[in-house]
Amino acid sequence: xAGNRTFTMLKPDAVEKGHIGAILDQINASGFRIVAMKLTxxxxxxxETFYAVHKERPFFGELVEFMTRGPIVxxxxxxxxxxxxxxxxxxxxxxxxxxxxTIRKKYASSVGENAVHGSDSDENAAIExxxxxxxxxxx
Ligand code: RTP
Ligand code: MG
Numbered sequence: 001x002a003g004n005r006t007f008t009m010l011k012p013d014a015v016e017k018g019h020i021g022a023i024l025d026q027i028n029a030s031g032f033r034i035v036a037m038k039l040t041x042x043x044x045x046x047x048e049t050f051y052a053v054h055k056e057r058p059f060f061g062e063l064v065e066f067m068t069r070g071p072i073v074x075x076x077x078x079x080x081x082x083x084x085x086x087x088x089x090x091x092x093x094x095x096x097x098x099x100x101x102t103i104r105k106k107y108a109s110s111v112g113e114n115a116v117h118g119s120d121s122d123e124n125a126a127i128e129x130x131x132x133x134x135x136x137x138x139x
Contacts, residue, residue: 003122005035006082007129010073012066013113015039020073023103023116027077030089036076036129036138042068050131062112074132076125083125086118 010023028034042050047064054060079085091102095114098105108114119125129138 002081002084003125004078004080004082005122005129006077006079006086006125007117007119007132008075008077008086009067009117010075011113011115011117012068012070012072013109014107014115015071015073017107019107019115023107024073026103027089030079030085032077032079032082032086032089034075035078036074036133038074038132038137039071040074040132041071044068046131050128059112066112076129076133076138083119083122087120090116090118 008027010020014020014023024034044064047067048055051060051063051067054063057063077086089103091098091104093104093114094111095104095108096111098108103116104114107116119128
């Protein structure tokens with residue numbers, strides 16, 4: 001059965017450009033309930049751990065640099081079929097390939113600086129949520 005929670009980050013580019021409110025509005029309007037949320041900044045070590053799966057990729061250094069350059073909004077979201085439905089809502093990794101109306105189509109500027117993260121599996125949603133939040137911060 002598909003799980004009902006996913007983990008997201010509004011990335012430094014989205015926060016810098018003042019898009020927090022608009023993106024959260026779209027997330028809420030799409031039927032997701034916020035069960036944990038905070039403004040936080042990842043250290044280099046945090047980002048290297050969070051993105052360890054990509055450590056051999058050519059863009060890894062750039063990704064860590066980008067994700068640590070300013071605050072992010074981290075959140076856990078609840079909805080039926082949360083992981084898949086949220087990835088549909090955010091759109092393709094590269095905003096040029098993202099469907100009209102998706103969050104990345106509207107707010108991302110490039111494949112690297114793409115405004116928002118969404119977990120890619122129920123297992124990773126649980127791991128990523130626990131990376132950023134203590135149990136007492138989840139509602
Ligand atoms: P995310 O994990 O952030 O939700 O994004 P995703 O699943 O759509 O993409 P993924 O393959 O997991 O890549 C993670 C993040 O790395 C950056 N990236 N840069 N320069 C590049 O070619 C490139 N490719 C990926 C993006 O920030 C991407 O979201
Ligand atoms: Mg990913």
